[in-house]
Amino acid sequence: MKKMIIASTSTVHGSKYLTYLLPTLKNHFKDVKELLFIPYARPGGITYKEYTAIANKAFSTIDIDVKGIHEFKNPIEAIKQAEAIFTGGGNTFELVNQLYKNDVLNVLKEVLEAGTPYLGTSAGSNICGVNMMNTNDMPIVYPPSFKTLSAIPFNINAHYLDPIEGSTHMGETRETRIKEFHIFNDISVLGLREGSWLEVTNNTIILQGGLTARLFQQNKKPIELESGVEVKL
Secondary structure (H helix, E strand, C coil), rough: CCCCEEEEECCCCCCCCCHHHHHHHHHHCCCCCCEEEECCCCHHHHHHHHHHHHHHHHHHHHCCCEEEHCCCCCCCHHHHCCEEEEEECCCCHHHHHHHCCCCCHHHHHHHHHHHCCCCEECCHHHCCCCCCCCCCCCCCCCCCCCCCCCCCCCEEEECCCCCCCCCEEECCCCCHHHHHHHHHHHCCCEEEECCEEEEEECCCCEECCCCCEECCCCCCCCEECCCEEEECC
């Protein structure tokens, strides 16, 4: 019985870390006293200790203590015993690299399938898809595989951006990049805009937040999904 929040970002413009999600997280993590944080993505290259402190400060406002997975001698057992799990954003390549290096990807998938409440933001959301191939991040390391959790039957493009009308930028848009992906891959991709998230309950996936999301499927026109609707392929 999966119970997951898969968010585009941890921070929206004008607010502090996780603030916009805290009312949802208070309910999502109801009765949770201690949360296991996976800081492997290391945004900006900060240390695991520094990143865990950021998460702990946010969750302390809803009376949840946070411990980083690096604080445990056995990361596999830490995941198995966790009341709840949060994987933060940063670089998806390094996140996936460390999940494989520490041999925790499969056990993470198992506990999520069994119902351990989960939050992912940005890179931590990218890993919920079939693979990580729609990340926006630079390949700063080379993980053993691009395969990830397959907790949902499509990929996430977090921080999805629409073309800016009147812009003189000549580079490819996110939509163009995803079209390139679909030349070689048939996995559907959801462009998740800032401030939006997916609420996953078992196999039901509901788009939440104030914005639409853009669903891309191979050989089909992209469609806009309204907030509050179930994401179906």
